[in-house]
Amino acid sequence: MNGSANINGRANVEQALARLNFKPRELEPGHVWLAGAGPGDPGSLTLEVLAALGQCDALVYDALVSPDVVAVAQGAELFYAGKRGGKPSMKQDDITALLVKLARDGRRVVRLKGGDPYIFGRGGEEALALAREGIPFRVLSGLTSGLSALAATGIPATMRGINKAVILATGHAAGTDDDIDWAALARTGQPIVVYMGMANLPLIAAALLEGGLAPSTPVAVIVSATTPQERILVATLTTIAEEAAAAGLASPALIVVGGIVAMRAALAGEA
Amino acid sequence: MNGSANINGRANVEQALARLNFKPRELEPGHVWLAGAGPGDPGSLTLEVLAALGQCDALVYDALVSPDVVAVAQGAELFYAGKRGGKPSMKQDDITALLVKLARDGRRVVRLKGGDPYIFGRGGEEALALAREGIPFRVLSGLTSGLSALAATGIPATMRGINKAVILATGHAAGTDDDIDWAALARTGQPIVVYMGMANLPLIAAALLEGGLAPSTPVAVIVSATTPQERILVATLTTIAEEAAAAGLASPALIVVGGIVAMRAALAGEA
Numbered sequence: 001m002n003g004s005a006n007i008n009g010r011a012n013v014e015q016a017l018a019r020l021n022f023k024p025r026e027l028e029p030g031h032v033w034l035a036g037a038g039p040g041d042p043g044s045l046t047l048e049v050l051a052a053l054g055q056c057d058a059l060v061y062d063a064l065v066s067p068d069v070v071a072v073a074q075g076a077e078l079f080y081a082g083k084r085g086g087k088p089s090m091k092q093d094d095i096t097a098l099l100v101k102l103a104r105d106g107r108r109v110v111r112l113k114g115g116d117p118y119i120f121g122r123g124g125e126e127a128l129a130l131a132r133e134g135i136p137f138r139v140l141s142g143l144t145s146g147l148s149a150l151a152a153t154g155i156p157a158t159m160r161g162i163n164k165a166v167i168l169a170t171g172h173a174a175g176t177d178d179d180i181d182w183a184a185l186a187r188t189g190q191p192i193v194v195y196m197g198m199a200n201l202p203l204i205a206a207a208l209l210e211g212g213l214a215p216s217t218p219v220a221v222i223v224s225a226t227t228p229q230e231r232i233l234v235a236t237l238t239t240i241a242e243e244a245a246a247a248g249l250a251s252p253a254l255i256v257v258g259g260i261v262a263m264r265a266a267l268a269g270e271a
Numbered sequence: 272m273n274g275s276a277n278i279n280g281r282a283n284v285e286q287a288l289a290r291l292n293f294k295p296r297e298l299e300p301g302h303v304w305l306a307g308a309g310p311g312d313p314g315s316l317t318l319e320v321l322a323a324l325g326q327c328d329a330l331v332y333d334a335l336v337s338p339d340v341v342a343v344a345q346g347a348e349l350f351y352a353g354k355r356g357g358k359p360s361m362k363q364d365d366i367t368a369l370l371v372k373l374a375r376d377g378r379r380v381v382r383l384k385g386g387d388p389y390i391f392g393r394g395g396e397e398a399l400a401l402a403r404e405g406i407p408f409r410v411l412s413g414l415t416s417g418l419s420a421l422a423a424t425g426i427p428a429t430m431r432g433i434n435k436a437v438i439l440a441t442g443h444a445a446g447t448d449d450d451i452d453w454a455a456l457a458r459t460g461q462p463i464v465v466y467m468g469m470a471n472l473p474l475i476a477a478a479l480l481e482g483g484l485a486p487s488t489p490v491a492v493i494v495s496a497t498t499p500q501e502r503i504l505v506a507t508l509t510t511i512a513e514e515a516a517a518a519g520l521a522s523p524a525l526i527v528v529g530g531i532v533a534m535r536a537a538l539a540g541e542a
Binding site for chain 2: 009010012013014015016017019020021022023024025026038041042043044045046047048050051053054055068069071072074116117118119120121122123124125127128131132139141142143144147148150151152156157158159160164165166167168169170173180181184185187188189190263266267
């Protein structure tokens, strides 16, 4: 794509917006909107989230939100709630306390997360805390990477003839007492998309094999989808842990297990 | 919200767009972009999909796409691929043949679906047909209603302490030889979001009970979320089929099964 295409593209999107019957809701003082920024690239933002960023005077954002998106909230006070440079991230209690305080101070607050606030984003906890304090809030959904990053890399989350369901799961508690029943997930025969599972990939792969998935089941690891740092590794359930380690793949990454991964050979050749 | 808030909201979103470092890709002649419009309201569109609508000269769209969104593709030739007024919808083969023909004619083609093209939208089939014909295509994800309509009605798809996975499933084949293993889904203990399941709600509820879910498991039926026609019914796995029939709830609707439904009591009181 050349420079003039970019410029024309901008003109096109501005004209398209002008033609759209979209009436943004007002973000009122003392309200908090929990918003999802999607997988990372600015084009994945929804109009509702863009409108929210244009109205807020306080923005509390996470590590996975891109600087380009944060920059939209020009003039808003910025609060970084993510992990940076080895320093511990803000504790969840401190984040919710901050949201409550900002709302009580009459600020127009946006709480922005990567992906979708209600998909493994702890948005439910924040919403519950706000509800308990009587603070008005809304949730503005974002594209969750477990579906959109797959699509962008040539893997359809559902495919006629392959699956009639897809399971989104978190792998962060794998191997602990609080773990999910991976064998039961395996026995559904449906594809599984694992968020936050890289640290536990060997455990998860072993548990799925024990649950009865075939050793030859295709598995993909997707790192930094839709960005210049994108890396994708496809292997099988028996080889993926070793190959991912050898390739030096690390978090944040998605793990996709099941027949849909094989579609990538046909569908990854994007325009 | 009053008129001046609307006007200010428009100004805000236009200013926000001006501040965003978003370089839309060019939709080239002979290319097809499979795009998702999300759950219905214009604010759910992503910027990338908006930019696509601003560039296409041929738009092939479905029944669940709102007229406000179609209107953005001003000047494009419109092809309606959905069901209307009792007439049968276009057959899938005819839709893919149309996409191929438009691309071969050098058109800039957008294929727009409600929700997300790769979540039970047959987008995978269309992508595969395009790939086999050597036609360049991209997939632009949209918000899938199974996650965003839940959020809008006060149900978080995941909630710490309740679930570590969520299952998205289609109910359209329930009771046929081609059916999904509902009992296996039930035995995961994870919430299940069922698309296209209303016609088979009694069968699905019975199969989940047989799979071991407690009779008291909360179930919600969500009709036309985020629109003025929105209706929500909450009952239990034993009562939902009868209550939904008594209330006259019909497709298109989502069925949500599991503990996350109970969060609605606390989280539905939106701003």
